[in-house]
Amino acid sequence: MKEVVLTAKEATAIEGWSKPSQQRSVEILSRYPDKRSAVMPLLYISMIENGYVTEDGMRQVGLLTGLSPAQVQSVASFYTMYKREPIGDYLVGVCTSISCFLLGADDVLAAIEDESGVPDGESGGDGTFSIEHVECNGACGGAPVVLVNWEMIEGVTPEKARELVRWLRDGRPDVVNTEEMQRLFGGKRAFDWGVKEPVGAILPVPAFGPYGSVGGEAT
Numbered sequence: 093m094k095e096v097v098l099t100a101k102e103a104t105a106i107e108g109w110s111k112p113s114q115q116r117s118v119e120i121l122s123r124y125p126d127k128r129s130a131v132m133p134l135l136y137i138s139m140i141e142n143g144y145v146t147e148d149g150m151r152q153v154g155l156l157t158g159l160s161p162a163q164v165q166s167v168a169s170f171y172t173m174y175k176r177e178p179i180g181d182y183l184v185g186v187c188t189s190i191s192c193f194l195l196g197a198d199d200v201l202a203a204i205e206d207e208s209g210v211p212d213g214e215s216g217g218d219g220t221f222s223i224e225h226v227e228c229n230g231a232c233g234g235a236p237v238v239l240v241n242w243e244m245i246e247g248v249t250p251e252k253a254r255e256l257v258r259w260l261r262d263g264r265p266d267v268v269n270t271e272e273m274q275r276l277f278g279g280k281r282a283f284d285w286g287v288k289e290p291v292g293a294i295l296p297v298p299a300f301g302p303y304g305s306v307g308g309e310a311t
């Protein structure tokens with residue numbers, strides 16, 4: 093890793109970010125020979141800091157990477173996991189691609205919409221849920237697949253989907269973990285994943301350790 097020292101302008105751009113996020117940004121920049129390559133992980137950090145990818149966040153990431161705000165926006169708008177509007181504490185995604193569709197994903201999505209009161213593609217007024225349909229998550233053998241803050245549950249029925257929504261709404265878990273949710277709300281899995289995942293997501297952002305989005309035993 094190369095040593096990275098932020099310029100005064102770069103440091104000022106992110107002085108409103110938490111100290112851990114500032115430190116993570118420097119660590120991430122140090123991993124890349126060309127700092128523009130850090131645009132994607134830095135967008136996740138800006139999303140954690142601001143709740144979603146804001147205009148200011150894109151400007152901040154642009155300053156850190158040497159990209160123009162328009163170039164940063166072109167990345168942020170291409171990938172659907174970067175959210176450019178406020179999202180709920182629990183981002184619930186239902187895969188509606190072919191395998192999941194054939195095994196009842198539309199009914200699972202309808203149950204989640206009905207139980208949460210939040211339509212597909214929207215966020216609830218109280219900030220608890222955002223609901224969306226997503227494309228194939230590569231676990232087609234475990235269809236239908238549901239994701240909560242990108243933690244996967246396989247073999248979900250409409251009834252179990254309703255239980256999941258109630259569990260999230262009433263219990264408001266700080267960490268959502270795929271193993272726990274699979275045990276409580278899942279069914280048949282694509283295959284035995286082998287290694288149990290001890291950590292989970294603490295935010296509606298993928299649980300990648302370096303970004304501060306991870307909770308559980310390994311933190």
Ligand code: FES
Pocket residue numbers: 187188189190191192193227228229230231232233235236237
């Ligand atoms: S079609 Fe749903 S995981 Fe592949």
